[in-house]
Amino acid sequence: MLKHQAAAGFLVIAAAFALAAPLSAREVTHAMGVTDVPDNPQRIVMLTNEGTEALLYLGVTPVGAVQSWDGDPWYDHIAAPLADTVALGTELAVNLEILATLEPDLILGTKVRQEAIYPQLSAIAPTVMSETIGGTWQDNLKFYADVIGKPAEGEAAIATLAARTSAIHDALGEAVNEELSFVRFSPNRTRIYYKSNFGGLILDQIGFARPPAQDKDEFAEEVTKERIPDMDGDRIFYFSNDLNSDESTANLNDWLNDPLWINLDGVKAGKAQRVSEIIWNSAGGIYAAHLMLDDIEAIYGLESTR
Structure with missing residues (x-):
């Protein structure tokens, strides 16, 4: 009985909001069809992590957003501007009842x-x-910017990132020819990351080479310890669960103490570098991209291009 009452209440709220048509709107074509979007929306809800970073970078604070994959409820690097934003569950489990009470005039999400x-x-x-997330995050940022009426700001954000990666490429000199390996260690599955993922695409945009075994336009591949030799590179970037649970720590130590890992050329050269999983992988937005570039500049001893 209570479930039926809650559902009925939600439908009444939703219907009331739907009847409040915007005074001025335009048609926007997107992954799910065509929608009349209000001009200059003021109360925006964002249902992807990368999109939350995009909105903040564009100078817009969402009234509600899905929580970060790590954090309580936001990643540290975006927590301050989201102090008054309502957390709405995760990308995979959005709390519709709370969302409805925010009375948004625009909802942004991904198919x-x-x-x-x-x-x-x-x-x-x-x-x-948007159609999808991950490797398309830069196109998505420009798409979200267009939807909310800030196309110039969206283009400028991506142009700034491109200029920065180009400057880092030039500053690296011959070091840009290093073949970089990219690996994730997890108790659930260990994967070699190829080029079509957040971190891999940033490395590619800078112009870094990848080892032949990793030079693939794919996301990643789950591997066993027999594949450790394919993790080698002139420099190896690896990440694991940033929360450092006992299980993830034990798993990471198990892999890093394996004789095959210890004998990799990159490891023996002292060029196996642990990096943040949040910044290099899971956050997936423009703030994370710039923080990843900060890391690369620090690792290679470059002056900041910020």
């Missing part, structure tokens, strides 16, 4: 995560979705 709840979201407010 790959929220396709199933698109009808419910659209009943609350105009909803626009």
Whole structure:
């Protein structure tokens, strides 16, 4: 009985919001169809982590957003500007009841995560979705910027990043020819990361080479210890769970003490570098991209291009 009452209450709230049509709107074509989007939306809800970073970078604070994959509820590097933003569950489990109470005038999400709840979201407010997330994050930033009426700011954000990666490429000199390896250690699965992932795409944008075994336009591949030789490179970047649970720490130590790992050329040269999983992998947005570039400058002893 209580579940039926809660559902009925949600539908009443959603219907009320849907009837409040925007005074001025334009049609936006997106992954789920065509939506009338209000001009100059003021109360935006964002349902992807990369999108939250995009909005903040564009000078817009969402009234609600899905929480970060790590943090309580936000990643440290975006926590301050989100102090008054309401957490709405995760990308994979959005709390629709709380979302409805925020009375948004625009909801931004992604088909790959929220396709199933698109009808419910659209009943609350105009909803626009990107096709997917991850490697498309720069295109998504420009898309979100267009949707909220800030196309010039979106283009400028990506142009600034491109200028910075180009400057780092030039500052690296011959070091840019190093073949960089990219690996994730996890108790659930250890994977070699190829080029089509957040960190891999940034490395590629700078112009770094990859070892032949990793020079693939793919996301990643799960491997066993027999594949440790494929983790070698002139320099090896690896990451693990940033929360450092006992399980993840034990797993990481197990791999790093394996004779095959110890005998990799990159390890013997002292060029195996642990990096932040949040910054180099899971956050996936423009602030994380610039923080990753900060790391690369520090690792290679370059002057900051900030």
